[in-house]
Amino acid sequence: MNELVLIVEDEKDIAQLLRYNLQKAGYRTVVAYDGDQALSVERFGKPDLVLLDIMLPERDGWEVCRRMRASEQSQATPIIMITALDAEESRLRGLQIGADDYLAKPFSVREVLLKVRKLLDRSNELRAHRVHRSEAESQISYLVHELKNCLSIIGGYTLLASERDDGCSYLERISTTTEYMDQILSDASILVRLEKGASPPPLKQFALHEVIEETLGAFRLTAVDRGVILHLAGGTGCRVWGEQRAVRQIVTNLLSNAVKYNRTGGAVWVRIDERGGGIDLSVTDEGPGIAPDQRQRIFEKYYRCPGSEHVKGSGIGLYVVKLLTESIGGTVRVASDKAGGTTFTVSFRRADDAVPAIRSAG
Amino acid sequence: MKNHKKRILVIDDDADHLFLAREFLTREGYEVLTHQSPFGVTGLIQAVEPDLVLLDVHMPSLPGDDLAAFIKADERTRHVPIVLYSSTDEDHLRSAVVRHRLDGYIAKGDTADLRMKVGYFLQRHVCDIVSDRRSLYAVE
Numbered sequence: 001m002n003e004l005v006l007i008v009e010d011e012k013d014i015a016q017l018l019r020y021n022l023q024k025a026g027y028r029t030v031v032a033y034d035g036d037q038a039l040s041v042e043r044f045g046k047p048d049l050v051l052l053d054i055m056l057p058e059r060d061g062w063e064v065c066r067r068m069r070a071s072e073q074s075q076a077t078p079i080i081m082i083t084a085l086d087a088e089e090s091r092l093r094g095l096q097i098g099a100d101d102y103l104a105k106p107f108s109v110r111e112v113l114l115k116v117r118k119l120l121d122r123s124n125e126l127r128a129h130r131v132h133r134s135e136a137e138s139q140i141s142y143l144v145h146e147l148k149n150c151l152s153i154i155g156g157y158t159l160l161a162s163e164r165d166d167g168c169s170y171l172e173r174i175s176t177t178t179e180y181m182d183q184i185l186s187d188a189s190i191l192v193r194l195e196k197g198a199s200p201p202p203l204k205q206f207a208l209h210e211v212i213e214e215t216l217g218a219f220r221l222t223a224v225d226r227g228v229i230l231h232l233a234g235g236t237g238c239r240v241w242g243e244q245r246a247v248r249q250i251v252t253n254l255l256s257n258a259v260k261y262n263r264t265g266g267a268v269w270v271r272i273d274e275r276g277g278g279i280d281l282s283v284t285d286e287g288p289g290i291a292p293d294q295r296q297r298i299f300e301k302y303y304r305c306p307g308s309e310h311v312k313g314s315g316i317g318l319y320v321v322k323l324l325t326e327s328i329g330g331t332v333r334v335a336s337d338k339a340g341g342t343t344f345t346v347s348f349r350r351a352d353d354a355v356p357a358i359r360s361a362g
Numbered sequence: 363m364k365n366h367k368k369r370i371l372v373i374d375d376d377a378d379h380l381f382l383a384r385e386f387l388t389r390e391g392y393e394v395l396t397h398q399s400p401f402g403v404t405g406l407i408q409a410v411e412p413d414l415v416l417l418d419v420h421m422p423s424l425p426g427d428d429l430a431a432f433i434k435a436d437e438r439t440r441h442v443p444i445v446l447y448s449s450t451d452e453d454h455l456r457s458a459v460v461r462h463r464l465d466g467y468i469a470k471g472d473t474a475d476l477r478m479k480v481g482y483f484l485q486r487h488v489c490d491i492v493s494d495r496r497s498l499y500a501v502e
């Protein structure tokens with residue numbers, strides 16, 4: 001929708017001139033002939049910019065400007081004061097109480113249009129910046145909340161453990177919670193790094209099998225705790241292009257999901273397959289599976305599947321998997337069976353091929 | 363004056379938080395009931411008649427402040443004191459308390475604070491009831 005300009009001017013011919021030319025330039029306009037009208041139009045019409053004459057019946061331009069700046073809704077709305085020629089005193093006063101620019105009568109139409117456009121551009125830019133910042137802040141506060149929750153659990157169990165001699169099972173829960181915190185923190189820092197557009201890690205060639213085995217080893221205890229068995233098959237000797245730390249985090253996040261969302265006594269199958277031009281790493285669980293419409297959204301930031309509320313999660317694990325996979329030139333996809341079970345597959349470039357092109361993370 | 367143990371109902375979607383709240387409040391001599399879902403709460407309140415409800419705010423399926431609004435909107439449950447119990451930003455908690463006319467909030471994480479404030483809210487509610495009655499009698 002076109003931007004709305006409020007013209008506050010008691011001299012009808014000047015108001016008409018401004019209105020005609022602004023409309024011709026594509027703006028929507030509304031005219032107020034005195035200060036009271038100006039304030040009520042301003043309040044309900046929410047103009048994007050105000051052209052404000054100073055000498056007005058009822059409340060004068062100073063008063064209108066002051067009131068606009070005092071209200072939350074219009075404190076950032078650009079205001080151009082219309083003053084008499086050479087009235088330096090008025091111009092200074094206007095700028096002091098919060099006007100953004102001024103026009104001295106008589107003004108040229110081109111000058112008006114230029115100033116209006118310039119101020120609107122700047123104000124749009126500021127607004128976009130504010131929105132962006134508040135989104136970023138709410139995401140950060142979400143993560144902080146998640147961490148604080150964990151900390152309060154740690155604090156509680158630690159207290160219980162320290163009061164008892166046989167605090168072993170409590171201490172175990174402390175360490176599980178700590179591990180979870182650790183994972184959120186790693187995900188969060190990777191996310192911030194990659195989203196900020198940091199350059200991706202330099203790619204190396206390495207044996208995929210070794211990194212996977214190492215990560216599986218770290219997961220064995222958690223899996224046993226939940227009665228889940230981990231299997232690894234295939235791929236000895238497969239070398240890929242990538243970066244070990246990124247691959248470790250990708251596998252960690254996929255395994256963590258596969259264990260979390262598995263059935264009790266279920267299994268996780270990790271397979272390395274040579275396929276066409278590349279090497280596929282797949283992680284399959286025996287959980288309830290993911291519905292098709294959710295599968296499309298599962299890599300979105302903070303998306304969590306309906307029905308998974310009872311399982312702890314920050315909603316960034318798979319998003320980070322996607323960012324990381326793309327940062328090392330791979331791709332990730334998900335497949336799920338109606339009967340249950342979900343498979344995540346990460347495709348790597350084979351090490352003897354040329355260095356893969358990296359898609360930008362943004 | 364009833365002489366039973368004060369009964370506290372704790373509502374949270376996190377089993378660990380429920381376990382800890384039960385552990386710490388039971389030691390204080392309260393009877394603690396827990397419920398791991400925002401659903402069925404108004405019915406539960408009528409069934410068990412708690413002296414105080416501790417309510418988590420950050421439940422995914424139904425945020426605690428919305429749930430608090432339901433409880434306060436239902437005349438069968440609105441007399442029960444509701445205290446938000448959450449790690450959410452304290453500004454948010456404060457404004458939710460004012461908005462839904464709740465009895466207060468307790469920030470999660472500090473066990474000593476939990477014990478002290480639960481005692482305070484139970485005490486205050488008794489005082490409020492007494493002073494409400496007094497003003498009623500005065501009008502009559």
